[in-house]
Amino acid sequence: MGKPTGFLExxxxxxxxxxxLERIKNWDEFKEHPPAEQLQKQGSRCMDCGTPFCHTGMTISGMASGCPINNLIPEWNDLVYKGRWEEALERLHKTNNFPxxxxxxxxAPCEGSCVLGVIEPPVTIKNIEASIIDRGWAEGWVKPNPPETRTGKKVAIVGSGPAGLACADQLNQAGHEVTVYERADRIGGLLMYGIPNMKLEKEDVVQRRVDLMEAEGxxxxxxxxxxxxIPAKQLxxxxxxxxxxxxxxxxNDFLAKAENRDAKGIHFAMEFLTKNTSHILDTKMDGSIPxxxxxxxxVVVIGGGDTGTDCVGTSVRHGATSVVQLEIMPQPPMERAANNPWPEWPKVYKLDYGQEEAKAKWGDDPRQYLINTKRFIKDEDGNLSGIEIVNISWERGDDGRMKMIEDKDSIRVLPCQLALFAMGFSGPEQVIAEEIGLETDARSNYKAEHEKYTTSIPGVFASGDCRRGQSLVVWAINEGRGAARECDRYLMGVTTLP
Structure with a gap:
């Protein structure tokens, strides 16, 4: 611990x-690069706790608490404080393929479980992590590192999102010949097309890593x-x-039976985000719109989470007349509630980047809480023109379950020509499972035990969202690494992968 009093000073x-108001004029990443001195001071705030919850990677109350890939956070915080950046990068890459x-x-569930966060604002772990790897690329410390020997074993990976890429990276380092199949026209999956450019730059960040992996074999x-x-059986x-x-x-389409659901102008969020990113990459950001x-x-965004925020930020950049985001749950409290203690993920109110941009442009947070969508309204040409909504409350019924109560006097219509559904996902598509007879669980995910990743078919493994359901990028990396370890064990009898 470099500075025992850092968190006090x-x-x-x-x-x-x-x-x-400036960043909505382009699609560039909007976080600025801080000076090294600032980051070193922030690293000094880490207390190097006797029990550092930041890297425990537990699941508490259904949410991540601490880093799911067990990043060695206190170690590289201390190394950054001491100015030993290259060593910090080595520690970071030990657990994280793609920092x-x-x-x-x-x-950053790591920050939510930071021990300092019990009494003070937590350490800026995420900022330090990004700065370590960005400096590593800038200094030329990140170089192709192909394995010295090959095992002669061949592995096919279906999907090139964070789970697939992490699995590929690990198996390649173990010496296996790895081929990654992606149905889109670019590698990256969710990283390429599911996350907007202003949060994750594609050519300078995602493609740079893909190119490195390709150089490694x-x-x-x-x-x-x-x-x-290609049939799955062929693989x-x-x-x-x-x-x-x-x-x-x-x-998910929880409004599938709503009146006028067939109106033109209703789209799933991922269709909207994918087409936008594809257009930006194909046109080299020439100022046109998709x-x-x-x-x-x-625009009305129905649903919250990161996907809803991305729809808000993208719509603002397109030049929407207005943006409203509807949430069926109540507004989170400003501070941790009594039933949300540390080290659980803090469920508190915050303005994410998209809502911050909408507020800057129109004066208010675009989110409306405790709202249910009743029906869609369309014009004579079948185009969406409005959405009928109602205020709701939640009450516990006699059976112990929460039930929705509508306030009939609050029914009203929002003008809307574009509705975007950001209501999550229900599982993987079933084409592969049906072809090879793969067993699925009650939620339609590919059935495979966590930490084992073996499916009902020998030699076929499953990892990431297709196994665990919709989750975080960091959980996908965790699962990709774990699946690589078990796949290596299956191929070689033993494994040295973490």
């Missing part, structure tokens, strides 16, 4: 961000959907093992 200071991704998009195949273009015949990392891509866009429209 230095106040938390996060990385500066571009002004909201440039998590340092940008992870909600991993083969990437794009534009090929397994189960359609099982041609490879020694197969890892499924297809993600949970079936969107075919599916929010320009000049009243």
């Amino acid at each position: 230095v106040e938390r200071k996060t990385v500066a961000e571009s002004d909201p 440039e991704f998590t340092g940008r998009v992870c909600p 991993i083969k990437f195949v794009t534009g090929v959907e397994i189960g359609k273009a 099982m015949d041609e490879f020694d093992a197969v890892v499924l990392a297809t993600g949970a891509t079936k969107p 075919e599916l866009n929010a320009k000049g429209k009243d």
Whole structure:
């Protein structure tokens, strides 16, 4: 511990961000690069606790508490404080294959369980992590490191999101020949098309890592959907093992039976975000907007979470006339509630980047809480023109379950020409499972035990959202690493992978 009194002397200071009204004029990442001196001071706030909850990676009350990939956070905080940046990067890469991704998009459950956070604002762990890896790239410390020997074993990985890439990276380092199949036209899965450019730059951040992995010997195949273009059975015949990392891509449609659900102008969030990012990459950000866009429209985002926020931020950049975000749950409290104690993830009110931008433009947080969507309204041409909503409350019924109570006097109509559903995902698509007879669980996920990752078919493994359900990027990396370990054990009898 470099500075025992650091947490007493230095106040938390996060990385500066571009002004909201300026950054909505482009698709660039908006977090600024802080000076090394600031980061060293922030690193000194780490108390090097006897029991550092920041890297425990537990699940408490259904949410991550601490880092799911068990990053050695106190170690690299101390190394940054001492100015030993290259050593900090070595520690960071021991547990995290892609810190440039998590340092940008992870909600930082590590900070939610920081011991200092019990009495003071927590250490800026996420900012420090991102700065370590960004400096590593800038200094040339991150270089291709292909394995010295090959085992002769071949592994196919289906899906190139964070789970698939982490699994590929680990198996390649173990000496296996790895081929990653991706049905989209670019590698990255959720990282490429599910997260907007202003949160995670594609060519300079995502593609840079993909290029490095390719230089280390991993083969990437794009534009090929397994189960359609190539039968899954063919992969099982041609490879020694197969890892499924297809993600949970079936969107929830809780409003499927709502009146006028067929109106033109209603889309799932991921369709909207994917087409936007694809357009930006294809046109090199020439100032035009994609075919599916929010320009000049009243936009209503139904649902919250990161996906809802991304829809808000994207709509603002398109030039929407207005943006409203509807949440069916109540507004979180300003401080931890009594039933949400440390080290649980703090369920407190905050303005994420998209809501901050909407507030800067129109004066208010775009979110409306405790709202239920009753029906859609369309014009004579079938175009969406409005959404009927109602205020609700939640009460516990005689059976112990919470039930929704509508306030009939609050029914009203919001103008809307573009509605975006950000209501989560119900599991993986079933094409592969149906073809090879793969067993699924009650939620339609590929059935495989956590930490084992073996499916009902020998030699076929599952990891990430397709196994555990919709979750965080950092959990996907955890699962990809774990599946690689068990796949290596299956192929070789023993494994040295962590």
